[in-house]
Amino acid sequence: GAGVSQSPSNKVTEKGKDVELRCDPISGHTALYWYRQSLGQGLEFLIYFQGNSAPDKSGLPSDRFSAERTGGSVSTLTIQRTQQEDSAVYLCASSLSRGLSNFGPGTRLTVT
Amino acid sequence: GIQVEQSPPDLILQEGANSTLRCNFSDSVNNLQWFHQNPWGQLINLFYIPSGTKQNGRLSATTVATERYSLLYISSSQTTDSGVYFCAVVNDYKLSFGAGTTVTVRA
Numbered sequence: 151g152a153g154v155s156q157s158p159s160n161k162v163t164e165k166g167k168d169v170e171l172r173c174d175p176i177s178g179h180t181a182l183y184w185y186r187q188s189l190g191q192g193l194e195f196l197i198y199f200q201g202n203s204a205p206d207k208s209g210l211p212s213d214r215f216s217a218e219r220t221g222g223s224v225s226t227l228t229i230q231r232t233q234q235e236d237s238a239v240y241l242c243a244s245s246l247s248r249g250l251s252n253f254g255p256g257t258r259l260t261v262t
Numbered sequence: 263g264i265q266v267e268q269s270p271p272d273l274i275l276q277e278g279a280n281s282t283l284r285c286n287f288s289d290s291v292n293n294l295q296w297f298h299q300n301p302w303g304q305l306i307n308l309f310y311i312p313s314g315t316k317q318n319g320r321l322s323a324t325t326v327a328t329e330r331y332s333l334l335y336i337s338s339s340q341t342t343d344s345g346v347y348f349c350a351v352v353n354d355y356k357l358s359f360g361a362g363t364t365v366t367v368r369a
Contacts, residue, residue: 185357192359193359241305249310250295251295251350255304
C-alpha cells in the first residue's frame with residue numbers, strides 16, 4: 151500500500167497566477183487534511199475533509215484559497231492570484247476517521 | 263483552540279547522548295502524535311500515544327493525559343536523529359501542532 155502522495159513536489163509560479171496542488175490519500179482513508187508550513191514555522195491547519203464534505207474550512211487564509219475532494223479520494227487545493235506570502239510547503243495528510251494521520255511529502259510552492 | 267507548547271525549542275546533542283523532549287497541551291485531547299521532520303521535510307510518524315508509554319527502538323514516549331503532557335525520549339542519539347520533532351494533539355478530528363523542537367546531533 152502506497153502512502154499519501156502529492157504533486158507537484160515543487161512549483162514555482164509568478165505572482166498573480168493560479169496554482170493547483172494535488173493530494174492522493176491512502177486508499178480507504180475517509181479523512182483528509184491540508185496544512186501549510188512556512189519557512190522555519192510550524193504547521194498551520196487549512197482545511198479538513200470527511201469524505202467529500204469539508205466541515206472545517208476555518209484555516210483557509212483568504213477567499214483566494216479553495217479546495218475540493220472528489221470520490222472520497224483525491225483532493226485539489228487551488229490558490230488563485232498567488233501572492234508572495236503564499237510561498238510555503240503545502241502538506242496533505244489522511245487518516246481513518248480520528249486515527250493516525252499519515253502525511254505526504256508536501257508541495258513546495260514558491261511565488262516570485 | 264488547544265494550545266500546544268514544546269520545549270526546549272532547540273537541542274544540541276553529542277552523538278551517544280540521551281535527551282527528553284516535552285509537549286504540554288492546554289485541554290483534554292482524543293489523542294496525541296509525535297512526528298520527526300527530516301531534513302527533506304517529510305513528516306514521519308513516530309508515535310500515536312493517547313496515554314501510557316510506548317517504545318520503538320531507541321525512542322520511547324510517555325503521555326500523561328490527566329496532567330496534559332507528553333515526553334519523547336531519545337537514547338543513544340545518532341546523527342540521523344537530527345531534525346525537527348513535532349508534537350500534535352488530536353481534538354475531535356483536527357491535529358494542532360506545537361512549534362517543534364529542533365534537534366542537532368553532532369558526531
